[in-house]
Amino acid sequence: MAFNAEIARKDFPIFEEKMRGKPLVFLDSAASAQKPRAVIDAMARFYSTSYANIHRGVYELSERATGAFEGTREKARAFLNAPEAREIVFVRGTTEAINLVAATFGRTHIGADDEVLITHMEHHSNIVPWQLLCEEKGARLRVAPIDDRGALDVEAFGKLLTPRTKLAAISHVSNALGTVNPVSELVELAHAAGVPVLIDGAQAVPHQAVDVQALGCDFYAFSSHKVFGPSGVGVLWGKAEHLEAMPPYQSGGEMILTVSFEGSTWNEIPHKFEAGTPDIGGVVGLGAALDYVTGLGLDAISAHESELLAYASQALETVRGLRLIGTAPHKASVLSFVLDGIHPHDIGTILDQEGIAVRTGHHCAQPVMQRFDVPATARASLALYNTRADVDALVAGLERVRGVFAR
Numbered sequence: 289m290a291f292n293a294e295i296a297r298k299d300f301p302i303f304e305e306k307m308r309g310k311p312l313v314f315l316d317s318a319a320s321a322q323k324p325r326a327v328i329d330a331m332a333r334f335y336s337t338s339y340a341n342i343h344r345g346v347y348e349l350s351e352r353a354t355g356a357f358e359g360t361r362e363k364a365r366a367f368l369n370a371p372e373a374r375e376i377v378f379v380r381g382t383t384e385a386i387n388l389v390a391a392t393f394g395r396t397h398i399g400a401d402d403e404v405l406i407t408h409m410e411h412h413s414n415i416v417p418w419q420l421l422c423e424e425k426g427a428r429l430r431v432a433p434i435d436d437r438g439a440l441d442v443e444a445f446g447k448l449l450t451p452r453t454k455l456a457a458i459s460h461v462s463n464a465l466g467t468v469n470p471v472s473e474l475v476e477l478a479h480a481a482g483v484p485v486l487i488d489g490a491q492a493v494p495h496q497a498v499d500v501q502a503l504g505c506d507f508y509a510f511s512s513h514k515v516f517g518p519s520g521v522g523v524l525w526g527k528a529e530h531l532e533a534m535p536p537y538q539s540g541g542e543m544i545l546t547v548s549f550e551g552s553t554w555n556e557i558p559h560k561f562e563a564g565t566p567d568i569g570g571v572v573g574l575g576a577a578l579d580y581v582t583g584l585g586l587d588a589i590s591a592h593e594s595e596l597l598a599y600a601s602q603a604l605e606t607v608r609g610l611r612l613i614g615t616a617p618h619k620a621s622v623l624s625f626v627l628d629g630i631h632p633h634d635i636g637t638i639l640d641q642e643g644i645a646v647r648t649g650h651h652c653a654q655p656v657m658q659r660f661d662v663p664a665t666a667r668a669s670l671a672l673y674n675t676r677a678d679v680d681a682l683v684a685g686l687e688r689v690r691g692v693f694a695r
């Protein structure tokens with residue numbers, strides 16, 4: 289059956305709630321997505337029937353829990369079309385995935401006078417870990433520029449790849465601008481210069497199918513909560529050759545093979561990077577979320593959202609004094625904007641009175657705000673459950689905001 293957002297929306301119990309006495313218009317999925325009943329039920333079922341600690345138990349319940357947990361590893365492998373399930377490392381989210389790579393691969397390969405290349409549109413979580421690493425090592429952070437539409441300057445990116453560049457870390461989709469980066473092309477450029485590439489996929493995986501083998505990247509990170517799963521869980525995919533060569537990240541139980549007071553040896557990947565008891569129920573919920581989006585079909589979701597983004601971009605242009613921040617030719621899901629003379633926080637607060645949830649602020653991308661010379665924006669972000677009615681409600685809400693300030 290063809291994808292139908294009106295029907296998919298019914299999978300999400302949250303839309304039965306009223307906000308400020310009005311139907312919920314949820315336009316903040318880039319911050320965190322709502323959860324379908326399939327995820328909520330899978331987690332309740334797991335805790336009701338299959339919960340125990342994983343991996344070391346010899347009893348049936350622990351085997352059930354381990355099976356469910358490891359089942360998600362295979363689902364995540366298939367979701368990213370990764371070659372092997374052992375290349376999937378469960379982490380707390382994209383932030384931890386990037387910190388893990390910085391603390392292990394980064395500390396091993398980046399030394400004094402080396403460079404890490406990022407772009408001007410990165411989320412703070414793909415800036416600060418590299419900044420700290422560069423400070424520690426006496427290395428330099430280089431930043432590829434973006435143009436006035438928020439598109440990456442690919443030529444400049446290419447020129448910034450030098451023999452000193454030891455890693456490029458780039459977002460697949462910008463959370464503040466919606467720009468979709470040409471990641472295959474960037475990976476090709478970087479690899480031609482011998483530079484490995486980490487891709488921050490936090491804003492990509494809810495909106496489009498991702499194939500890490502086709503992209504050719506070295507690492508790919510995403511968060512469960514943005515792809516309709518629970519918060520507190522995420523995935524780092526890395527090529528086995530990298531993961532095997534990397535030193536451990538956190539240490540303790542599970543990540544070891546042997547421990548004595550003289551020294552310890554490490555477990556095989558991915559367990560080497562999964563110290564301590566993980567968020568077992570969360571990982572099971574992530575598995576249900578991946579099943580859910582895969583079942584709907586990411587190509588169908590992507591087609592729906594592209595159509596809705598085009599509709600929304602046109603509709604917002606009718607609002608007097610509104611300026612979209614981020615108009616790159618290739619965009620996904622995000623509409624960041626400012627309204628002449630009205631602070632974004634006021635926009636958010638007035639829209640809230642209508643039951644409309646948008647995000648306002650710097651979106652953890654302060655360099656983007658600096659680039660566009662705005663202190664903050666209001667951001668409406670779309671997901672599979674949004675419809676034209678949500679966009680129409682936003683436009684009507686913005687007219688109301690203008691009305692309040694015209695008084």
Ligand code: PLP
Pocket residue numbers: 318319380381382383384411413414459461462463488490491511652
């Ligand atoms: N990268 C991007 C592009 C994001 O949008 C976000 C979250 O907004 C993150 C990284 C960080 O994700 P998390 O907070 O789930 O670790």
